[in-house]
Amino acid sequence: MTVGEGEAAAGSTGRQRIRWRPRARTNPAAIARWLSRSFETDIEAGCGFLWLPVALSLGIWAYFAAPLEPPQWLAPAVALIAAFVAFVVRRAPVVFVLAAAVSSVALGAAMAQWEVARSAAPVLARERTVAVEGYVLRAEPREAGRVRFVVAVTSFGEGGERRPPPARVMVTAAAARAPVGAGEGVRFLARLQPPRGPDLPGGYDPARSLYLQGIGASGFVLGAVEPVSLPPPASRAMAWRLKAAETLDDVRTAIAVRIRAALPGPAGEIAVALLVGERGGIPREIEDDMRTSGLTHVLSISGLHMTLVAGTLIVALRAMLAAIPGLALRFPIKRWAAAAALPATAAYLALSGGDLATQRSFVMIAVALLAVIVERPAITLRSVAVGALVVLLIQPSAVLNPGFQMSFAAVIALVAAFGWWQRRRRTPDDDDDAVPVSRFRRITRALLLGAAALAVTSVIAGIASGPIAAYHFHRAAPLGLVANLIAMPAVSVVVMPMGVAAFALMPFGLEALPLTLMGFGIDFMTAVATRVAAWTGSAGDVGRLPFWTVMFMVAALLWGAIAEGAWRVLALVPLGLAVAAFLLFRPPDVLVTADGRAAALRQADGRLAIVAGRDGRRAVETWLSADGDVRLPRDPSLAGAARCDPLGCVIVATPPGAAEAVSLSLAASPAAVPDDCRHATILVAPVTVAREDCASPRFVIDRSFLARTGAVTLTFPDGDLTVPPVVEAALPGGERPWTRHLRP
Structure with missing residues (x-):
């Protein structure tokens, strides 16, 4: 039977599927009718419900990716208004679906904001050594004979803190010196630090992850973890939770033995x-x-x-x-x-x-x-x-x-x-005449x-x-x-x-x-x-795919899986965009850590030249992994293009496609800044640099700059050093609940 410019056929499931006829005219009106008919068929088949978790997920992602914290009333208001519009226009399928989609996306954002609000807890202001008492909520064995604890804090330091202490801390200790399990009271001395931001823009964000768990500090135990008897928690729910955790931990330990x-x-x-x-x-x-x-x-x-x-x-x-x-x-x-x-x-x-x-x-x-x-x-x-x-x-x-x-x-x-x-697959009736087999x-x-x-x-x-x-x-x-x-x-x-x-x-x-x-x-x-x-071998080290490549590939997967009928072929559109995003992607030419004590510059062969102290090893591992580079952080070739002295390091290299070399200076001391200002193309300094006194560098990344951005990358479009680079920052442009402690 003919439906507009297409052909509708009933599938084995009873759903009506729209097939595009190759001989049909592909003028805009025909395409529009085909799309409209396919859309209505999907709605009748119940595909709208399948898109609901997708819309919620999109709203959740949009909330966490937003550069600023939205007002708490905004997302619920949009969700309610859009839901009301959807109810009013429920007999107009296209408008109804659009309004329902907007309502679902806004609802997802509201759900995410509510989760962040209920996870709010004090965060440690600065790195420090402190005595901690509390209950073990979770104990996880780690590699090299170590164990990681999440502790609900009952006593923190000497008391009299100007800011509330963290409600929970996460610490690592030697398993032999931490003979305790979940639900038990403990006392220990630890070196704690606030949750850190991402080592790479778009990468894993420890600060956000720990914030959502209510953990306000992390670090390592100095010495032994001492079991202690603590008064029962004031909260009955917490008391039940600790008792259940202790019992379950005992059972798991016995099974493991x-x-x-x-x-x-x-x-x-x-x-x-x-x-x-x-x-x-x-x-x-x-x-x-x-x-x-x-x-x-x-x-x-x-x-x-x-x-x-x-x-x-x-x-x-x-x-x-x-x-x-x-x-x-x-x-x-x-x-x-x-x-x-x-x-x-x-x-x-x-x-x-x-x-x-x-x-x-x-x-x-x-x-x-x-x-x-x-x-x-x-x-x-x-x-x-x-x-x-x-x-x-x-x-x-x-x-x-x-x-x-x-x-x-x-x-x-x-x-x-x-x-x-x-x-x-074949229907049961097709098997009636099948030839018997041994x-x-x-x-x-x-x-x-x-x-x-x-x-x-x-x-x-x-x-x-x-x-x-x-x-x-x-x-x-x-x-x-x-x-x-x-x-x-x-x-x-x-x-x-x-x-x-x-x-x-x-x-x-x-x-x-x-x-x-x-x-x-x-x-x-x-x-x-x-x-x-x-x-x-090392063939599995592929590096990080571009963000938009992955997003378009996920969109292609969702469309291909959920859509019914011939318009499922439209999944090729985001798939093509994913390929284009991959081909157009240029990896960053300059990478700098949030504290300004480690930096990397891409060389003509595409590999990174890196200078970093011992504290920057974690960031270097992340950079190399994201670059698909199999070298280890201690590989001597990482600093092959660098010259270092007690005042800092200088990397001179020509980024891919660039017509001239770039000199990146990493100042380890304020005393190195005046000289670096005269010779560097890019200056990285862990102190604030007055721009009027440092006019020579094309780009200055100092403490005030990093306070706004966190870890940062620079990319020179097509290797052209005469135009401003593309800057990507690990921190959002505005304040978010999990980044407040990362800003001065």
Whole structure:
């Protein structure tokens, strides 16, 4: 049948899809009618609901990216007004959707601002050494025999502070000198500093992350952590929380001890990470190999582990119930198994430590299990949207988390691909005339299909989440498909099912056998990771993708997954823009830390020449990683183009495309500023420089400049030094709640 300039056809799901006819005239009026019809079809198919979490996420991101803190009434007012407009024009589909979209975006911004407001807590004003007493809220084992605590402060310093002390602090200590766990009272001397800003514009922001957790200072313990008896908290909720944390920590510790006793060595440490979420004991070389090979997702409890635990429980319970014909024939044992798997998965969430990524994964699994219980399809984009909405309502800032972005990108792509496959596979009627085949051929076909499904799943998930991983972590796993194809069957069939069996048998002291079998699977997985990492080498250090490249790729993914019918092809538009943004991107030519004590200048070969003191090592690591540079911070070639003396350093290099050399002077002392002012093209100084006394440099980055920008980068357009450079600042132009302490 003909619809305007297009053709509407009903799909297998009953939805009407609009197909573009190649012979149709592509004049503007025809295109407009086609777009309008496609839009109406999507709305009728219920696609509008799928865009709701996208709109909320856009509003949340817009709030955190805003240069100024908006008035608290603004976002709620816009949301209400737009919602009223949407109600009034509800019979005009286009206007209704636009108004609803504006309302949803504004609602997302309001949710984010509310989360920031309820997270507000005092922040340490300056770096200092101070005695702290408080309750341990969380204790996380770290590498090199260390442990990290989050402490609810009850006593801070000598008292009489002019500013309120931090309500929570995060400190690191040697595990041997910190024999305490969650819920216990502690006393220690620590060197604390305020949360720092990003080391690179657009990079990870520790100040914002800690602010949203209510943490006002971080640092390290000087000496030992002393257990003390403290009076109970005044808040009953806090008292219950501490008691629950202490009990749960005791249970997790006991389980970890039993696992290590039955499975010593690296395999036991990985088993502890998979079952109770403690990754601190895993050897660094194994973690590096897992990361390089693309298997690091196995070590972090996420949707994969939740799915395998829930799936193992459902299969086992259904098998046991199916063995009783009276039950299997009369009752919905599938729903019973899903109902039993839900609290068991919640228990696994608690035992795993319950970090934010694991909580998000549990929400997704809970939505799927509830769908099974009420006999609704579990693997649909609507279920994904419901899960995303629940997560955003609980924690709007999850949108900024790489784990949230990567997991939902992968799930959306996989569910969309699954739906596409379901619509196109053969119907049951097609099997009536199928030629009978032998059992051997059926088994072989099932194995081949399973391997193909695993390969396709790895490819789709990797393509969907890879750009996000490259943006945040500056790494890719070019051989990740190979590693996952070989190792994941062992993880899915041996490692996690045996882990579930060990949990079930542990109360009876029978966990040794399943843990031993689990260890065989873990050893196989780590052997695969080691071999694939050796094949990969440094090919995985890809550097940071441009921001707009990733944004356009995410837009293409969302449009391709959610849109129905032929206008899904419009996903090629943001995909093309992503390619253009990548090709037009020019990496920064100059990088400077927020304290002005480390700087980098790009050389003609594209690599950075860097000068930095010991305090700048963290920033240098970030710069090199974002640049895809495999050199280490102590590599002598980093300062190859620099000349240093006690007063500072000078880098002379020609940026790519530039017609002349640039002289970057990093003044380590105010005494070096007068001489640098006479010779430098770019002057970086940790003191304030009077511009009238320093006219020679084309650009001066001094203390007053960095107070406004934080870490900063300069990019010369096409290498032209005669035009003002493009300046990118780590700090927003105005004051935000999490940046107040970073400004003088």
